[in-house]
Amino acid sequence: MSMEPGKTIVGFVGLGVMGQSMAGHILNAGYELHVYTRTKNKADNIISKGAVWKETVSELSSKCDVIITIVGFPADVEDVYLVGDGILNHAGKGTVVIDMTTSIPDLAVKIYEQAKEKGIESLDAPVSGGDLGAQNASLSIMVGGDKKTFDKVSPLFEVMGKNIVLQGKAGAGQHTKMANQIAIAAGMVAVCESIAYAKKSGLDPETVLKSIGSGAAGSWSLNNLGPRMIAQNFEPGFYIKHFIKDMNIAATSSNRLGLETPGLDLALSLYKKMAENGFENDGTQALFKLFQ
Template sequence: MTTVGFIGLGIMGGPMAGHLVKAGFDVVGYNRTAAKAQPLVEAGGRGAPSIADAVRDADIVAIMVPDSPDVRAVLAGEDGVFAHAKPGTLVIDFSSIRPDVTTELAEQARAAGFRLLDAPVSGGEAGAKNAALSIMVGGAAEDFAAARPVFDAVGKTVVHVGPNGAGQTVKAANQLIVASNIQALAEAVTFLRAYGVDLESALEVLGGGLAGSAVLNQKKGNMLSGEFPPGFRIELHHKDMGIVNSAAREAGVVLPVGALVAQLMASALAVGDGGLDHSALLRGVERLSGREGT
């Protein structure tokens, strides 16, 4: 039985680790908040008191943590994966971080005798719970092939997009598209409400035409109810918009819509909406329109 050390058991990592147990992997999980390992234990996995204990006997290490500094600490820190995992271990980083940091960490991994894939995901909490994530993978083709059973246990669309860093670059593009779509949907919802149109009917017919999208399908419920439980938090999408705009600047690429949406995301964070689902960009449009709470 292949042993997977899984670091990060939050909204995304927890369900993903559970799917690996169901697929027959021996999963040992670690989370800074120890209580978050309990669902994994109940599913048949094991909890570990430290990263070292989670990865020491692992054949594969999976990581799902919030940001570049977190991944760097988990991998290269004094108590991290490189210090405690077996040489030759395959490391799969499901986190969404800066492409340049991924490339740097992949070089460190190779120098330390490890193999690293950057494999950020899209699909949010629903995708994680339903094992229907889209996974964009950067790294060596042979490592991608070796990791395929893990990817198939947690995802639906799995594509090898190039060398290390390519997965994170594709994820940055994904976050640009998603944020722009959410903002456009939020503006359309506010516009429709201002004219008293039956919103549910309007979104139904819009979803059947060219305006239809996965964003509309997944986020219209939040916008109809005005409730925004976090499937993917604004504070994390704010981080991702920083990544895409920084990478675009380095490449000499102009992203006018991306720059604007990044500012609107920053505004939502500044007014205290950072812990809400990114569909709460609707609240920003309502505030700007003087229609908050309508």
């Protein structure tokens, strides 16, 4: 099966902060796009641009050559793939399914194995880069699964992202995303502390960022979310509730591997405090509220 626009029908399930932009790039590249999301009005914009609405996951699954999903939580992934109405019970042989949700590595393996039994090819392909990466089609895409499937759908990945790496067999994409989230977790605490220190010591934090953002302290979080913290802009590029979900998966997975993660544990405890205070729908940069 060729993955050329005009010849491939792509299904997209989940039109949240990330999915909305990612699906838009696929449509703009000339693919016939069928969409489903739980809250139908989130699809209004993309339908107005030419996407085809499907009333159920099963209806979408039976019509598409490739199905991409990016939903909220592992439980949502199970619902979308494994239940009676789910993708694996309705997609035809030879369909490729790509879960881009950040989810549990073991669940990615389970979906891969059940898909294989039905003649369906499966990849786990979580992403990093936040709302800006999704909008600019510059996401990092971390992939687990078979190389032949990866090679086949690479044209679609290239429409959504820039840094696209096959990390290994099924589940490897999710394990890579966990390594990514562990690095971000303690880093977010450090960014908050750094900017809070700059403010407390009487400096202009924006000017401080000019010095430290391009030095050894520089990071994506410092340079992209630091300015949002300073501006008190806590709108979600990535929801706190979803970051807590990711960190919980990472903590459970680390535990299973016999790895201690004190930085992750600290970040998780602080973000849980944010959720308890009612900020779970803020962006991850809202952690800064704890430091002011």
